[in-house]
Structures are given as C-alpha cells and as structure tokens.
Amino acid sequence: MSDLNNFKNSGSQTKAVHAGEPPDAVTGAVTPALVLSTNFAVDPDSVSFSANDMPADDVYFYSRWATPNLRALEAKLASLEEAQDAVVFASGMAAASGLLLHLLKSGDHLVISDVCYAGVAELVRQKLPGLGINITTVNMSDLDALKAAITPGTRLVYAETPCNPIIRLTDIAAVARLAHAAGAQLAVDSTIATPIGTKPITLGADYVIHSLTKYINGHGDALGGAVIGKHEAMTRLRQDILIHAGGAMSPFNAYLILRGAATLPIRMKAHEAGALEVASYLERHPKVKRVIYPGLKSHPQHELACRQMKNFSSLLTFQVDNGPAAARQLSHRLKIFHYAVSLGKQRSLLFYIPTEELIRSSFTLTGAALADYKAYAGEGIFRVSVGIEDAQDLIADLEQALK
Numbered sequence: 001m002s003d004l005n006n007f008k009n010s011g012s013q014t015k016a017v018h019a020g021e022p023p024d025a026v027t028g029a030v031t032p033a034l035v036l037s038t039n040f041a042v043d044p045d046s047v048s049f050s051a052n053d054m055p056a057d058d059v060y061f062y063s064r065w066a067t068p069n070l071r072a073l074e075a076k077l078a079s080l081e082e083a084q085d086a087v088v089f090a091s092g093m094a095a096a097s098g099l100l101l102h103l104l105k106s107g108d109h110l111v112i113s114d115v116c117y118a119g120v121a122e123l124v125r126q127k128l129p130g131l132g133i134n135i136t137t138v139n140m141s142d143l144d145a146l147k148a149a150i151t152p153g154t155r156l157v158y159a160e161t162p163c164n165p166i167i168r169l170t171d172i173a174a175v176a177r178l179a180h181a182a183g184a185q186l187a188v189d190s191t192i193a194t195p196i197g198t199k200p201i202t203l204g205a206d207y208v209i210h211s212l213t214k215y216i217n218g219h220g221d222a223l224g225g226a227v228i229g230k231h232e233a234m235t236r237l238r239q240d241i242l243i244h245a246g247g248a249m250s251p252f253n254a255y256l257i258l259r260g261a262a263t264l265p266i267r268m269k270a271h272e273a274g275a276l277e278v279a280s281y282l283e284r285h286p287k288v289k290r291v292i293y294p295g296l297k298s299h300p301q302h303e304l305a306c307r308q309m310k311n312f313s314s315l316l317t318f319q320v321d322n323g324p325a326a327a328r329q330l331s332h333r334l335k336i337f338h339y340a341v342s343l344g345k346q347r348s349l350l351f352y353i354p355t356e357e358l359i360r361s362s363f364t365l366t367g368a369a370l371a372d373y374k375a376y377a378g379e380g381i382f383r384v385s386v387g388i389e390d391a392q393d394l395i396a397d398l399e400q401a402l403k
C-alpha cells in the first residue's frame with residue numbers, strides 16, 4: 001500500500017466517499033469498523049521493536065505507529081490531494097510543529113509567511129530560535145520580498161493560503177519555483193482552501209498541512225491534523241515525529257473525520273454559495289467599511305484566487321467603525337451565528353480580531369509588513385466562517401444584529 005493516491009481517475013465526490021474505505025476484508029462491512037485496540041497480534045518475523053525498522057504500512061503493530069481508522073483517513077486525504085501518502089496527527093498544530101521539527105535542525109534557515117495561523121506564528125517566533133533555527137518572516141504575496149529572503153541555507157519555505165486571519169493569498173506555483181530554485185522545500189498550510197479549492201502538491205508544493213478540525217471534518221466535534229506528501233517523506237515523518245513525539249490521533253477522531261470528509265465536496269459547494277451571498281450583502285451594508293473574500297471582485301488578489309482556487313471556501317472578514325463595541329453588540333444580538341473562534345463547521349461563526357492585539361501577541365510586525373497587514377485588516381476584523389445554513393437566514397440574522 002505504498003501509493004495511497006487511489007481512485008486516481010475519479011472525481012472529488014467519489015474520492016471523498018470511497019478512497020480508503022473498501023468493504024471490510026473479514027466481515028464485508030461496508031462502513032469501516034471502529035478499531036480501538038492499542039496493539040495488534042503480529043508475526044514475529046515481520047516486525048521489530050524499533051520505529052527505525054517500522055513494519056510495512058498495512059501491518060499494524062502499536063496504535064501510536066498506525067491503526068486501520070487512521071490509515072483509512074490517510075488514504076482518503078492522499079487521494080483528495082493527489083499525493084502519495086499522508087500522516088495524521090492529534091491536531092493541526094501537532095502536524096505543523098511535527099513537520100517543522102522533523103525538517104529543521106540547528107543552523108537551518110526557515111522562511112515563513114509573516115501572517116499565518118497564530119499558533120504556528122508563535123511557535124516559530126518563540127520556540128525555534130532557541131533551537132538554533134534561523135527564521136525570516138516575509139509577506140508571501142510579495143514575490144520579490146520572498147526572493148530576497150531565501151538564502152543558500154534556506155531549508156524550508158512555509159506558506160499558508162488563504163492565510164488566517166486576513167485571507168491574503170499566496171501564489172503556490174510561483175513560490176514553489178523560487179523555493180526549489182534555491183534547493184529549499186515548500187510546505188503549504190491549505191486548511192482554509194481545502195483540497196476541493198486547491199491541491200498544492202499539483203502546483204509544486206512538497207508538503208500540504210491541514211487542520212482536519214476545520215472543513216475536512218466539518219462538524220466541529222473532532223480535533224485532528226495531517227501532513228500530506230511523498231510516500232518516503234511520510235514514512236520518515238512517521239518514524240521521526242509521530243512515533244517519537246507521540247501526537248497520535250485517536251481512532252475515534254479518525255472515524256468521525258473520515259465520516260465528515262465523505263461530504264466535503266458537497267459541503268464546500270454550500271459553504272462557498274453561502275459565503276458569496278453573505279459577503280455580497282455585507283459589501284452593500286452602509287455600516288460595513290470593507291469586506292475581504294477571495295470570491296469577491298474587490299479582493300486585492302481576486303485574479304490569483306480565480307486561478308488557484310476552484311472553490312473560494314467560506315472564510316471572510318469585514319470591518320466596521322468601533323469594532324470592539326460592534327463585537328459586544330453582535331455577540332448579544334446574533335441568533336444563528338455563534339460568537340466563537342474556529343472555522344469550517346456546519347454552523348456559522350464570527351469573531352472579532354483587533355489588529356493591535358494580534359500584532360503585539362502573535363505576529364510582531366513593523367514597517368511595510370505592518371502596513372500590508374493593515375491594508376487587509378484595518379484596526380480590526382470580524383472573521384466570519386459561513387456555515388451551511390440558508391444564506392437568507394444568515395443575512396436576516398446579520399441585518400437585525402448590525403442595526
């Protein structure tokens with residue numbers, strides 16, 4: 001089972017339903033059984049005690065290595081991303097931190113987007129320098145700045161597109177060319193785009209990272225993460241980090257995420273349709289100063305969005321005067337939207353993110369980088385994750401709450 005990119009000639013809806021889920025070989029069950037066992041009876045000749053001599057992928061040994069439910073999810077993710085293999089982790093942060101620690105050692109240079117998921121931004125700025133890893137943060141939408149940031153010592157370029165929370169895009173194919181020309185690899189956090197919108201491997205990325213907690217599970221009831229890439233690279237990541245750092249996903253979460261992923265393509269259509277309507281409504285609202293959504297013509301990178309995203313997903317931001325007061329008003333008045341963090345759930349969510357706080361706590365931006373952040377986010381943004389409810393109900397909810 002070395003190439004998990006199965007259902008190669010099928011469409012995303014077929015992959016989402018079938019990849020990684022053949023009928024059970026013993027019972028014929030067409031829905032995967034939940035296998036909670038932590039260990040597996042083995043043939044003494046086919047396994048060894050050390051992760052360095054890991055058995056073949058489909059020989060199970062101990063559940064921190066692999067289990068049937070996790071392997072099924074890995075197969076579905078590899079198929080959806082048109083990649084060879086995947087490793088799932090207990091959370092998106094476990095996946096992102098695992099890949100960084102796996103690839104980087106003291107003296108290596110990392111170039112990373114100056115705006116990315118706050119947890120990753122804080123890990124990179126606060127933890128990696130102490131391990132001797134050199135960091136350069138750069139606005140990945142500025143290819144000249146990226147070119148200047150990459151040095152002969154650059155081992156990895158790490159991008160996130162669209163990036164959380166300001167929905168700025170990165171041209172994956174262009175960044176892959178620059179990274180590879182310098183001998184570096186490219187990792188792309190594609191959580192917001194999902195494989196229904198963008199398949200970074202097909203555009204030249206070496207690794208894709210997902211928080212499965214978001215759209216791929218889609219129901220707000222399981223944490224999970226994944227790294228997706230070449231088979232040999234995933235085997236090394238499994239041995240070096242999954243097994244040794246130990247951030248393994250529980251089989252039950254894999255079962256839930258596998259079930260959620262089956263409807264990813266049709267949910268993404270509903271998410272996108274709802275987000276387009278909500279974004280257009282907000283753009284017309286007299287109290288709203290600015291809306292950022294890749295599917296709107298007004299997005300500063302709409303042309304790149306059309307080229308790179310087959311689905312614009314459902315994360316958008318809007319700005320109003322006196323954001324903190326509006327946040328209090330909306331949190332009290334909204335009846336369908338929940339005032340809560342996170343994204344990519346069936347329910348619509350909204351949360352206010354003040355620029356000053358994020359710049360101070362997570363991103364520490366100054367000069368041109370700060371100016372570009374403010375060009376997208378002003379003094380603060382409402383980050384909206386549009387769910388799959390009826391758009392007319394979401395708009396009516398916003399209408400009464402914004403009065």
Ligand SMILES: *Cc1c(COP(=O)(O)O)cnc(C)c1O
Pocket residue numbers: 091092093094096117119160164189191192210211212213214223224225
């Ligand atoms: C949520 C998120 C993460 C972290 O994932 P968790 O599953 O919460 O650990 C990483 N990247 C992006 C873009 C995210 O939105």
